[in-house]
Amino acid sequence: PPVPKPFPPYVSWKDTNAMILHSSTTIETKRASQGMGLITPAEHLYVRNNLPAPAASILDDREAWAISIEGVKNPRSLSLRELKTVGLESLPMVLQCSGNGRGFFPSKPSGTPWTVGAAGCVVWTGVPVRQVVELLGGALPGMPFMTSTGGEVLPAGIDPKSVMVERSVSAQAMGEALLAWELNGQPIPLAHGGPLRLIVPGYQGVNQIKYIKRLAFTAQESDAKIMSHGYRISPPGTPSDPTQPSVQEMSVKSWINSPLPERPGTAGPVQIQGLAFAGAHAIKRVEVSVDGGKHWRDARFIGPELGKYAWRQFALAVILPPGTHQLVSRATDTAGHVQPEQRLENVHGYNNNSWADHAVTVTLS
Numbered sequence: 001p002p003v004p005k006p007f008p009p010y011v012s013w014k015d016t017n018a019m020i021l022h023s024s025t026t027i028e029t030k031r032a033s034q035g036m037g038l039i040t041p042a043e044h045l046y047v048r049n050n051l052p053a054p055a056a057s058i059l060d061d062r063e064a065w066a067i068s069i070e071g072v073k074n075p076r077s078l079s080l081r082e083l084k085t086v087g088l089e090s091l092p093m094v095l096q097c098s099g100n101g102r103g104f105f106p107s108k109p110s111g112t113p114w115t116v117g118a119a120g121c122v123v124w125t126g127v128p129v130r131q132v133v134e135l136l137g138g139a140l141p142g143m144p145f146m147t148s149t150g151g152e153v154l155p156a157g158i159d160p161k162s163v164m165v166e167r168s169v170s171a172q173a174m175g176e177a178l179l180a181w182e183l184n185g186q187p188i189p190l191a192h193g194g195p196l197r198l199i200v201p202g203y204q205g206v207n208q209i210k211y212i213k214r215l216a217f218t219a220q221e222s223d224a225k226i227m228s229h230g231y232r233i234s235p236p237g238t239p240s241d242p243t244q245p246s247v248q249e250m251s252v253k254s255w256i257n258s259p260l261p262e263r264p265g266t267a268g269p270v271q272i273q274g275l276a277f278a279g280a281h282a283i284k285r286v287e288v289s290v291d292g293g294k295h296w297r298d299a300r301f302i303g304p305e306l307g308k309y310a311w312r313q314f315a316l317a318v319i320l321p322p323g324t325h326q327l328v329s330r331a332t333d334t335a336g337h338v339q340p341e342q343r344l345e346n347v348h349g350y351n352n353n354s355w356a357d358h359a360v361t362v363t364l365s
């Protein structure tokens with residue numbers, strides 16, 4: 001087998017055999033390596049950085065990392081050391097890049113052509129944002145947005161707004177958001193936003209701000225380019241603009257990870273296996289088809305349920321005769337949203353949850 005390219009230093013601890021290095025800041029989990037893992041090991045978790053990761057020295061004194069909390073009655077800066085005394089919560093959650101599935105768009109949008117591997121299910125530990133906000137006297141009235149800023153040192157000589165990672169979500173998202181310092185029970189590695197990261201459960205990856213240095217309740221959405229023009233669902237042929245929907249909550253989605261074309265197995269009894277999740281709601285049902293979506297059967301859930309923000313493992317036992325089969329899965333969440341057959345076309349290839357696009361074609365002998 002070809003020797004994988006060496007990974008850059010900040011991700012040198014990743015399992016290079018399990019991952020696809022698209023660039024130094026975009027690294028995907030292989031579909032076969034994603035398998036059925038309920039919790040994705042950090043060594044397999046995808047990486048997406050819009051800017052180069054900050055210097056590793058920001059982890060030298062993790063406890064000293066400070067975040068400025070603004071748009072509250074008593075705004076002030078808190079160190080990680082102080083945050084650890086305010087509250088403690090753990091949350092298993094699917095972290096997914098909004099561009100996951102972009103590789104299936106026939107229009108070949110610019111950006112990383114992720115298939116399924118810009119997603120993982122991991123456990124975050126930190127303090128609930130609402131407890132920090134309560135400590136500081138509550139959010140000010142008339143502030144519909146929670147706006148968070150990443151701590152990257154910005155390149156000199158360019159308008160900071162054009163490169164800074166700053167995103168706004170609904171202020172209501174504070175209800176379940178965390179300021180997290182642990183990933184799967186370990187201090188968050190630099191690649192995933194250590195020392196401190198914002199976690200907004202159920203939201204697409206771009207809203208999960210790494211190296212967070214400021215969290216503000218604001219009257220307006222951020223005017224940083226990544227918010228105003230980036231990550232917008234732009235209809236085909238139109239330039240991005242702030243009136244188009246922004247990438248926010250995730251939508252219901254599932255895919256099969258076994259069998260795969262690269263590991264088809266043999267004809268006869270087969271356990272079809274996959275993963276399903278949604279944004280704000282738990283998964284209620286997953287159906288599987290072995291004929292490209294003509295007929296469907298209910299899969300069964302396997303493994304424990306780790307809350308509505310984690311993914312669910314599903315399996316269906318079938319007998320597959322020799323030949324070529326098109327395997328697909330279709331998830332439904334508890335609010336009744338059904339994974340659609342078709343993707344919503346958009347210029348930048350976001351939010352692809354089409355079941356047809358995630359089909360796997362296997363040939364068994």
Ligand code: MSS
Pocket residue numbers: 045046047048049050051095096097098099149150151152165191192193204205206207208209210211212
């Ligand atoms: N944060 C910061 N600070 N920076 C950057 O760049 N990115 C985003 C998030 N956050 C960033 C941040 C994105 S975009 C994503 S996906 C995520 O992150 C990822 O994560 P990880 O950990 O996996 O790497 Mo798309 O929607």
